[in-house]
Amino acid sequence: MPSMENEGSEVSRAEEIKNQANEAFKAHRYGQAIDLYTQAIELNSQNAVYWANRSLAHTKLEEYGSAIQDATKAIEVDPKYSKGYYRRGAAYLAMGKFKEALKDFQQVKRICPNDPDATKKLKECEKAVMKLKFEEAISVPESERRSVADSIDYRTIKVEPQYLGAKIEGDVVTLDFVKKMMDDFKNQKCLHKRYAFQIVLQMREMLQALPSLVDINVPDGSLLTVCGDVHGQFYDLINIFELNGLPSEENPYLFNGDFVDRGSFSVEVILTLFAFKCMCPSAIYLARGNHESKSMNKIYGFEGEVRSKLSETFVELFAEVFCYLPLAHVINQKVFVVHGGLFSVDGVKLSDIRAIDRFCEPPEEGLMCELLWSDPQPYPGRGPSKRGVGLSFGADVTRRFLQDNNLDLVVRSHEVKDEGYEIEHDGKLITVFSAPNYCDQMGNKGAFIRFEAPDLKPNIVTFSAVPHPDVKPMAYANNFLRMFQ
Structure with missing residues (x-):
């Protein structure tokens, strides 16, 4: 038949x-x-x-x-x-x-x-x-929880005479210190706990004062570089600075979340980014990603790495400081930069994002969750998230959000892309991802975007992975997850 x-x-x-x-x-x-x-x-x-x-x-x-x-x-x-x-x-x-x-x-x-x-x-x-x-x-109820930062006085921590690494003299983080620290990290040396505490505590104070949505002003003729996920790939981060210059007031960067987890040099990445911010707050802007959270850090390696390289107290301290990271940035009132994406409802205004009480672990739904987790989709409307958290949103959703807020462009990260970036939604949305050969196996390029004022046209630069010491990605991950790698 x-x-x-x-x-x-x-x-x-x-x-x-x-x-x-x-x-x-x-x-x-x-x-x-x-x-x-x-x-x-x-x-x-x-x-x-x-x-x-x-x-x-x-x-x-x-x-x-x-x-x-x-x-x-x-x-x-x-x-x-x-x-x-x-x-x-x-x-x-x-x-x-x-x-x-x-x-x-x-x-x-x-x-x-x-x-x-x-x-x-x-x-x-x-x-x-x-x-x-x-x-x-x-666990202690949220309302009764005390800040771990209150129990730390880094000034009482002695620095042994045999310690030859980078040192902060007094209260000021200098460029010389940051360069020396990065060199030490390149050679797989640790930073003394006293200075690590000093950087993270200073960072906490600085972030606490920021709004949930930060406005960045780039003067005419000046540049801002936007980087996507770095995911603990310290040697690729160093390469970005070699290609595009170190962060400074004249050469500012915005790192768009997911600094840690998966790559096994997350401690080096986070201390480097935090140190630059302490050195010069306008040299570097940092946004929260979905991996700046306890639940992700527990599984994907950051918590284990912090425990191994620093201490249990640092695990708590980083978790607290990650809750202080802003959720999004707007460049010159034109470009909206967020880690994940847009929302399950229309009509969200920038003022609604500013009003989010972000000082908590990310919830499983609502605006904060969607900012950190959502992804674009190629067809119109909204759909369920392929990740199981957040949602997928189409070009029409992007267009309406931009119109409602008088913006030109959405820049987001959150997804590995073969070329390090992808332009979607009729050119109104760009994904940028800055961890090349992600997890040592994806073979993708990394990318960053240079925006020059006043026109803020995106100039995308791609780059390839560089070698790193033989420590595999996920080396510090939850034992259980490593079984599946």
Whole structure:
């Protein structure tokens, strides 16, 4: 019968496309792999493997919402397919949803009782959930919490005579100090805790005084450079400064969030950026990203790295200071710069962003959450977020927001791009990402944008990754997450 024949050829064609998708996946071309798995699914939607494979490709692109949807579909197609539960559990974990992940790994164990890998992951997941319950049990209510900064007096910390690293003389962070500190970091030397405390405490005071939306004024003939995610890639940060000059009053930068996590030199990155801000507040502007939060830092490495290189007190101190970071910037009343994106409702004014009480961990919904988590989409309107947090928004949403606020352009970061940047929404939205060869495996370029006043035309500069010492990304990440790398 022709229809049977036709069906058979579609099934075998789907299998061919799936094999091509697997090749693209192996080459770290995850976007291409997703497109190919999608074609295979369109030809044969009853194959759980295609859904589970596409779920894994979404996970690699940090699209955990889509990964969970696909893994759930794989489970619907074949409720006994252990990989469906496995993939969904891994995506839940990546979002910090340990309790949901635990249920999926328990199911994997039921289906594969003798699989040592499933047993190991289930044990780790149980440990993570127990730890979470313990932390919840001993946590102090927000209203009673005291600032950890109040308990620190860095002046009483002795600097041993054998310490030969960078030193701050008195209260002033100088350019000489910052250069020496960066050189020490390049050679994998640590900064003395006294000076690290001094920088972070000074930073806290400075950030506390800022509004949630900061206006930046760039005089005519002057430049401002906007950088996207750096994600703990210290040696690439140094390269940006070599290509574009050190931050100064004449050469200011705006770093648009996600300074830490994933890359294993996050402490070096954050202390460098903070030190430049202490040295000259108008030399550098810093915005909060979704990774400047406790829940992300717990999973993706910053917390472990701070504990290893500094101390437990610093873990608390950084968490507090991250809550003081502004949420967005406006350049010359024309360019809106934010880490994630726009909103689930129309009519949001800059005054609404200014009015956000940002001194907290990011909530799971509302304006603050959307600023940190949302992503653009190629079609109009709004849709669910592929990340499972925030939303996706189209060109019409961008256009209305710009019109409502008399702005020309949205610049955001938050997403890895092959060329380091992408221009979307009829030229009204630019994504910039400044961590090249992200996590040592994506092969992408990095980029930064130079805006010159008065016309503020974006001049995009791309660059490639530079070598770094042999410390793998995620070296300090949650033990459990490292199992999935």
